[in-house]
Amino acid sequence: MKEYRQNVAAIILNNENKIWLGKRADGASWGFPQGGIEAGEKPEAAIIRELSEEIGTKDFEIIGQYPGTLKYDFPKEMKFPTWTYAGQEQHYFLVRLHEKAKINLESHPEEIEFSTYQFLALSDLMKMDFGFKNEVYHQALAYFSNLIEKN
Incomplete structure (x- = not known):
């Protein structure tokens, strides 16, 4: 049986309902912030910690969570x-940045995950190919689409 790393991932909205997409610092791809769940940590605490580490802010609110996990x-x-691990099993969260949130990709200089970022419309993201993460990304985006479009 395959073993999957327990993980969290965030789809991040700004006030215009555009979605944050970051270019990995290693240049490998564009994607959403994500990271492992530490021993004894709940997914909600893990996503707060991961966003603090990867985009340098805790200035957001969780507005949705995917039911179950995606692998x-x-x-x-x-x-x-x-x-x-064979792959990752992810708890997906939809979060909204507070209006005055500041993103700092260098907040944890010992482990910089992203080199740059942009905000894109849901329709643009749904046309993108995310490589081996493509199916999971599109499934999470489709699940949250009603919340993204109405908020």
């Missing part, structure tokens, strides 16, 4: 030095 497998050529 993706890592490509076979993708190797990690400290673990051997």
Whole structure:
């Protein structure tokens, strides 16, 4: 049986209902902030910690959570030095930045995840190909689409 790393991920909205998309610092791809759930940590606490680490703010509110989890497998050529998971099992959250929120991609200089970011319309994201994460990204975006469009 495959073992999946327990993880959280965030779809982040600004006040114009545009969605945050970051370019990974390693240049590999564009994506949403995500990260592992630490031992004993609840998913809600993990997403707050991860967004603080990756985009440098806790100035947001959680407005939705995907029911259950979504999984993706890592490509076979993708190797990690400290673990051997088949992929990630993610708890997805929809969050809205507060109006005065400041994003700081260098808030944790020891581990910078993203080099730049942009905000895009849901319709633009639904046309994008996110590689091996594509199905999960599109499933999460589709699930949250009503909340994104009405808020």
